[in-house]
Each structure stands twice: as C-alpha cells, then as structure tokens.
Amino acid sequence: MSKRPLRIVIAKAGLDGHDRGAKVIARALRDAGMEVIYTGLFQSPEQIVRTAIQEDADGIGLSILSGAHMTLFPLVVDQLKAQDGDIVFFGGGTIPPEDAAALKKAGVRAIFTPGAPLAEIVDFVERECGRRRELVG
C-alpha cells in the first residue's frame, strides 16, 4: 500500500496580519502531496496545539513576523509537552540567527527565515515528518 499523505498544520500566531508567507508554504506543501490544514491568523499556542492533535498532524509550521517569536515559539513547545503532542514543530519568520539557535535548543526543530528556498522547507518536512509517519503509522 502506498504511504499516506503527511498532514501538516500551518499556523500564524501573534498580532501581525501578514500571512502571505504562510500561504505560500501551505501551497508548496500541498503541491508536494501533503494535506495542509490552514488555521488562519492570530492563533494562540493553545489553539495551534489543540488543532494539531485533533488533526493528528505530523508537523506544525508556525509563522511569526511580529517579533514575538522568543515568547510564542517556546509557548507552543510547552503546550506540545503538556498535551503529549508528538509532533514535529518548525517555524519561520524574521528571526535573527542567535534567536534561532536558542529556539532550536528549546525544541523548535528548524527555523526558516525569509528567502529560504521552498524546496529546502519541503525537503525538511518530508524528512522529519516522514520519520514520524514511520513511527506512528
């Protein structure tokens, strides 16, 4: 039997209203054969994680452009732990390299800054979320 499609939640947190980047990534993942659940603007960490659990998502991609990444990303990691979520969490936005390094240490699997090639993001998601698919079936 062929592999099931990967399921990815693409979310936009915080108070900035720009979701173009998130939408572009959502389309790219869809075109790579994934089922992308798009949740719209202004999601709280709790909303995002509950969504991902109900959707049995393999991954969560969170876009933040407002500069609140150092608070919001760790909150999502905490929510994932609190709700037993075994979900690959990655992010994107205008995030300085030193912040990105700190976030990775805190449990964000990858950070993509504007200009990251879409192919790189798709590869990452296929590889990392694909690993989860192997584990959970």
Add this chain to the structure above:
Amino acid sequence: MPLGRFATTYQAGPLARRAAITESGHEPLQIQTSDELLREFYARKPRALARAISWAEGGRASELIRTLYPQTGRAMTVGLTGPPGVGKSTLSSAFVRKARALGKSVGVVSVDPTSPFSHGALLGDRIRLTEHFTDEGVFIRSMASRGHLGGVAGATADAVLLMDAFGLDVVLVETVGVGQSEIEVASLAHTTLVALQPGSGDSIQVLKAGIMEIADVFVVNKADHPMANQLRREIRSMMEMLSFPGWVPELVMTQALTGEGVDALWAAVERHVAYLNATGEIDERRREAFLHQVRQLALGRLERRLDGVLQHEPVAGIDPYAGADRVLATFGAPDAVEADAEPPSRPRAVVKGLT
C-alpha cells in the same frame, strides 16, 4: 457538558509500548495496536479519537470499528452541503456555538477536495471555526476527499461512527458541494441541510442535481444579501411542484456571520429529529446509512480485486463482453442476483401529477 460520558473501565491488551525519545525530548505517541488505541479512546483522550480517524483514512480501522460499533447510534448527526463560498463553515461555527450553549459536545468533520494532480490538499475550513479551538467540548477534523468521488471522503462514515462512539452529542459533517456528489452526505447523516447562495442561480442547480430529494432543511444563508428573499420564493415555488410523502423540507434564512437565524435552524433540525423518532423513520435512516457504508466497503474491496485480476487475466483478443465474463468468472461468484437488483431507494419528493 465535558466529554465524559464514558466511565467505562477498559483493561485488556498489552502494556503500551515505550517509544524512542526524539531529539527534541518528547515521546512520540506510538499507538500500534487496537488495544492500545482503545484504552486511550475510552479514557477520552482527543489524540486517540484523532488517531482512530487517521486509521480509518488509511483503511486500518476495521477492528476498531468492530469493537466500537455497539456504542454508536447515540449522536445527533447532521450533514451540511452546498456550493463553495455559500458560508457552510461559517454556519458550522454558528451551529456549534448554539449546540455548546445548550451544553452539547460537538464533533465537526469538514471535507475538502484532494488535488487530483499532487494528491495533496489545502484544508481551510478551520479558519471559520477558530473560536471553538480551545473548547474541550468541541472536536474538529479536516478531511481530504483522497480521490473519493462522493463529495465526502471515503472515511467520513467511519469518522462519524468514531465521534459518535467517543460520546460526542452532535456530529456535523460539512462537505464540498460540487456536482451531484454531495448527495452521498444524505446517507451518512440523519438530517441533511442544504445551504444555498442568494443571487447565484443556485435554485436552478437545486432541481438539476436532485438536491430537492436530499434536503431536510434548506438554508438560505447570507440573508443580508439583496437577493435572499427572491431565492426563498424560488425554493418555495419549486417545492410547490412536488409532493412529499413524509417529511416536508423546512426553509430557514440565516446570517451565519452574525448568528441570526441559527436558533431557527436548530429548531428545524430538532423538529426533523423528532419527526424521525415519532414515525420510526429513524430506523430507516440508520439502515440506509448502514447499507450505504457496507456497499462502499464491499465495492472498494471488489474494485481492488478486479484491478488485480485485470492485471493478470489475458483478455486481449476477445470482445469486451466476453472479457467481462471471463474476469468475473475468476471471482467464482455467479451473477444470478444481478438481473433485477436495484439500489435501494425511497423517494422523498415526487413531482405532483406523476404517480
């Protein structure tokens, strides 16, 4: 009401397997067996319901459904169909709000099409449902149709059963309204809502697609639209051409964005459910839903078998009828019952003057 209808104690099954710790430090939920999943399901963990639906989507839920089936049949099931953009998701959100106000837990399944090119899908119905994301009494699942033709994903029927068994009081299924395919939703839900869009020529579509036959309640959404009353009149006059042996569809005007008319919509659904119960038609609906799913499952298996046979059977050089005979012969099943078998159907609307 919290999602706590089950106080069932469930003990069978091996110990849950411990899975490898991932790089980021948390432990994947490695549910491998039905027993493991059932234990979490009975403990009312949302992730167990989520995983169960994934199993159904992957065609792996037969054992699970077998176990849980006796616990189904309690939820109020509502199907919602209509053209894209009419406001189905917004209406779902308002409907959920109403159900929650009455203390009922709710499951929502919303189905969007899979891209025939990439086999991927963009599932965006949740955008309209955000207010319910942190409500413990609401479980929302987006589904891609994965090539299933009926406007509802192949696993939708399973998702409805699973949500029902999980103890959700109301299960709402939103489907893409394209062509005639959404008619399938009528066989999964006890009550079917057909939402129509003012000023779009929808009413003509209604007759063409035979939706008249499946609507238990017509919803004219966007009642704030200048053409809304005209659409209402058109639906009324179309209904006058028909006679309804049983339930006569109701018509409700709503503004999903403000929630206006949603109380009336809820009341109409309740009247329909009361009608089904009072007349005993509910049993017929259940039977229909059951037979429909049996048919779908059996067809799926037959199709896979057929594809397998076609790959190996030397059918070249003979005419197509002989080819079909030969292929079917390998099934070993005589086609004796074929002749006068017709799919079961019970007309809900009949054109007046025709009997």
